[in-house]
Amino acid sequence: MSIPDELRYTAEHEWIAISGSVASVGITDYAQQALGDVVYVSVPAAGSRVTAGEPCGEVESTKSVSDIFSPVDGEVSEVNPDLEDDPALVNSDPYGAGWLMRIQLDDPDNDAGLLTADEYSDLTKESK
Amino acid sequence: MSMSEAAPRATPLRAVHEGLGATMTAFAGWLMPLRYAGEISEHQAVRNAAGLFDLSHMGEIAVTGPQAPAALDYALVGRLSALAPGRARYTMICAPDGGILDDLIVYRLAEAEYLVVANAANTATVAAALHDRAAGHDAQVRDQTAEYALIAIQGPHAARILAPLADIDLDGVKYYSGYRCSVAGQPVLLARTGYTGEDGFELFTASEGAESLWRALAAAGAGDGLVPAGLAARDTLRLEAGMPLYGNELSAEVTPFDAGLGRVVVFDKPGDFVGRAALAERAQAPPRQVLAGLIAGSRRVPRHGYQVTWDGVSSGTVTSGAPSPTLAVPIAMAYLDPETAGRARDDTEGRLAVDVRGRPEPARITDLPFYRRPR
Numbered sequence: 455m456s457i458p459d460e461l462r463y464t465a466e467h468e469w470i471a472i473s474g475s476v477a478s479v480g481i482t483d484y485a486q487q488a489l490g491d492v493v494y495v496s497v498p499a500a501g502s503r504v505t506a507g508e509p510c511g512e513v514e515s516t517k518s519v520s521d522i523f524s525p526v527d528g529e530v531s532e533v534n535p536d537l538e539d540d541p542a543l544v545n546s547d548p549y550g551a552g553w554l555m556r557i558q559l560d561d562p563d564n565d566a567g568l569l570t571a572d573e574y575s576d577l578t579k580e581s582k
Numbered sequence: 583m584s585m586s587e588a589a590p591r592a593t594p595l596r597a598v599h600e601g602l603g604a605t606m607t608a609f610a611g612w613l614m615p616l617r618y619a620g621e622i623s624e625h626q627a628v629r630n631a632a633g634l635f636d637l638s639h640m641g642e643i644a645v646t647g648p649q650a651p652a653a654l655d656y657a658l659v660g661r662l663s664a665l666a667p668g669r670a671r672y673t674m675i676c677a678p679d680g681g682i683l684d685d686l687i688v689y690r691l692a693e694a695e696y697l698v699v700a701n702a703a704n705t706a707t708v709a710a711a712l713h714d715r716a717a718g719h720d721a722q723v724r725d726q727t728a729e730y731a732l733i734a735i736q737g738p739h740a741a742r743i744l745a746p747l748a749d750i751d752l753d754g755v756k757y758y759s760g761y762r763c764s765v766a767g768q769p770v771l772l773a774r775t776g777y778t779g780e781d782g783f784e785l786f787t788a789s790e791g792a793e794s795l796w797r798a799l800a801a802a803g804a805g806d807g808l809v810p811a812g813l814a815a816r817d818t819l820r821l822e823a824g825m826p827l828y829g830n831e832l833s834a835e836v837t838p839f840d841a842g843l844g845r846v847v848v849f850d851k852p853g854d855f856v857g858r859a860a861l862a863e864r865a866q867a868p869p870r871q872v873l874a875g876l877i878a879g880s881r882r883v884p885r886h887g888y889q890v891t892w893d894g895v896s897s898g899t900v901t902s903g904a905p906s907p908t909l910a911v912p913i914a915m916a917y918l919d920p921e922t923a924g925r926a927r928d929d930t931e932g933r934l935a936v937d938v939r940g941r942p943e944p945a946r947i948t949d950l951p952f953y954r955r956p957r
Binding site: 487490491493494496512514516517519542545 | 605616617620621622814817818881882883885904905939
């Protein structure tokens, strides 16, 4: 199971890559393995406001459905257009082509509550 | 219950699954493979080629003795005394009030020898009920689950993969029949049964031989599209085939008639049977509910327990639902009240919906099964 060092994480098994004032968001390798084959991803349309810790979308897999929680405060600037036709990208490349959305951050300097790779790794071991 | 708290039991094939990198899950007290490469590719392999399943969690209960046929006629809703040796039947065991305790496949291996195959979660209940109900008959009931492994090979290529390994001609093994024979040198009970909607076979064998039998089958099918398939694929396969699952469509709260399976109840047999009076009453009464197939009108999946609505009014409950790999839309089975089931057939205005996590999603009713294999 892969947990790239350069990313930040949440306890809800999402990853965040912050570049300037924009955060790219996806679900982790651990999450996609636990979900199984992803068949549908719903995220807020570009322009929507999202709030850290609030549910803002859902991931449907064969066996279950899970909420997506926004990891940060901001405005959705872009959603991954490829997931509409190929949601399995979330399984095959969770940290790359399977990204979910990009969020324009309200406060790019505030990373409160986000976990480091080490912290997230510990968390996945606890929940086993 | 203490059973669910205990560590799950491992099947004789646990090491094989772990070697294949399976995601394992606790199911009905057993540690089972949920998926290997991915449930959608496993599902499609079973539809298009073949899949190999470990079903060793299923319960095997032997009922033997000169009065075994009479004991089963009394204990179950079917007429098992009329089953010819070598044949199998889908049947049920009911409580005195007609509620379903389990759905079963019963194999008649010889005149005085039956094998009752029960769902894992119900095996102890079924064995106890059979034991009680066989009292007064010259018949013995033994739970042999721990002694058996069960391996299924399912799919359009199953017969041609299995044939070279078997010492009997598979053309002579009809659907719902089962014979003792040898596969890859292992003694097995070979049955042409399954839970996928495809042609296929189930092989009951001694636990000790399970691993070598699995490896022989896997090797024989490696060039013919055979892949290991887990419980996740098994669930979507049976759902597409419209087959009920105990705990979802079937429970002690419903009778075979409520589940649309009244045909398994045979009143025309000698003597009484457990549940007869209650079931006879149900057979005459109008249905309380109708088991219907639903095809979702959005990509959000109706799942077990979700409410079905008609004009926003609760009109039923989803029993099973999943994204269908074959139809590429979400499908579900649901119990609907009879009035809704009737008028939903002519619904062109999107009045039928499923409450998917607080939002109504349109659905339309369809006949079961969702999928029928080409013949």
